[in-house]
Amino acid sequence: MTVEIELCAARVRYGPLEALHGIDLRVPAGALTVLTGRNGSGRTTALRALAGTVPLSSGRVVWRGRDVSALQAHERARRGLCFVPDLRAVYDSLTVAENLGLAVPDGDFTRAVEGYPALGPLLARRAGTLSGGEQRMLAVSRALLSSARVVLVDEPVLGLSPPAAARTYELLRALDAAVVVAEQRLPPGLDEGPGPVLVHELRRGSVVFSGEPAELSR
Template sequence: MSVEIALRGARVRYAPLEALHGVDLAVPAARLTVLAGRNGAGRTTVLRALAGTVPLAEGRVDWGGADVTRLPAYARARRGLAFVPDQRAVFASLTVTENLALAIRQGRDPGPAVAGVYPALSPLLDRRAATLSGGEQRMLAVARALLSPARLLLLDEPSQGMSPETAARTYALLGEAAAGGRTVLVAEQALPPALRAEASVVYVLRRGAVVLSGEPWEIPEESSAPAVPDPRDDRPDEQRG
């Protein structure tokens, strides 16, 4: 398998604390890769380093065979990288339609496009993102990435706040994206069972270092039991208890 993007000896520091300790990680092209690790393991920092939103103290980022370590985040986005962070992944003051319009190809109608991804968002096109539930905001963030022309998708806990049914659909959509030739890197607290059949490679992080990597069947079962999503989180805020 050819490599799409990789970290080479990556170290990231937040003030005096080092979050990544010389991480080597290669994401295969046109495949789905899972980065697993508990909170504080460094998985979010790995995605941010690849996306260019945090600088490396040491090491480099290679993308498509080129060193892009000094390339800013906006330039990486222009080159075809879409990043869905774990927080503040949508523009709260914009409507669902406006959020989607920022990402999709010019001239494409966001309405029919999003209906094919998350039908539940169709009645919400005129709503401001700030009024959506947590699960609905995650759907919007993931939909923006999937509907964009980006060939490299980085998603930090994409199923966060989603109902089990919506989370399953999300994983299926990401698998379809990889099968269609896009490179997908998903960070989760553990390897979701639904992604065992979709993923080509799994990396397990602990305390800022890769402690295990391999194909899904090589990852122990204790790394494949993510937290159970709250089925209420997809409902509008006024319906949540």
């Protein structure tokens, strides 16, 4: 599989603490990559390093053969990267429609509303008044509406019901992009959907497993 973006010997420090210990992490084009691990494992930091919201203390971020380590997060976004964080992923003071409009200025929210029909009646509501699950659907909808080549989502199904969680993975896997998600545990049913899936398990800032979902579940 062609590598879309990757971390090469990446180290990230938060003050005196090192969160990533020189990891290599390849993200294939057109595939779903799942980063799993407990809190503190480094999975969220790996996403942030790819997105450019935390700097590397050493190592590189390489995107289609180009070293983009020095590019700021907004510059990576312009190049086609969409990052959906686990917290503060929507603008509370804006309506649902205004939040979606940041991704598609032409106002065509069809893909978002078709993906999550529950958002349709909420377009005029302020995002801060939504439930946690509704806010998560709104946040993930940014990725659905974008034309990003790389989509990074931290805890995509946080606060969602099992049917909504399953629907979220269907939508993410249908994107024409390299999709990377961070989860504490391996989501169920990954072997049943379309397209390749790669799993990396992180532990204390290191990658301890890389392979297919069935291998990790065993």
